[in-house]
């Protein structure tokens with residue numbers, strides 16, 4: 001079921017979410033299915049449970065090659081529950097981000113370039129990957145939502161924050 005995505009200003013987006021305690025349950029499968037439906041409906045690259053008002057540590061993300069977004073890097077479709085992120089090295093890089101909870105805007109955000117992420121899928125099977133670049137950026141963006149952090153809070157140079165239609169006229173960009 002497609003759910004409403006909360007927008008910046010809603011206090012529920014600022015809460016710290018709690019861990020999922022039971023895997024493979026109908027409730028968890030329904031939550032993930034709703035998140036998938038909602039992300040697909042909005043053509044997003046990722047979505048965190050608190051964005052649909054559910055304060056649990058669950059995110060989904062993934063980007064398939066799409067002619068609408070010729071520059072987007074592919075990211076495998078992933079369900080990540082109770083994630084733990086470990087930066088690999090301290091190298092950071094800046095990159096443009098958008099968010100389904102901050103529609104129509106883009107900002108430049110510093111993120112770790114490489115990281116390892118671990119967690120579980122909705123069945124409780126372990127997930128463990130070491131990634132870099134856009135994939136690593138999306139994971140950091142989604143996991144921030146679980147701690148009540150929205151990307152504008154991480155922007156260092158506010159002159160690099162604005163409306164998509166002004167910054168990137170004529171381009172369609174994917175939100176996280």
Ligand code: NI
Pocket residue numbers: 098099100101141142145176
């Ligand atoms: Ni987001």
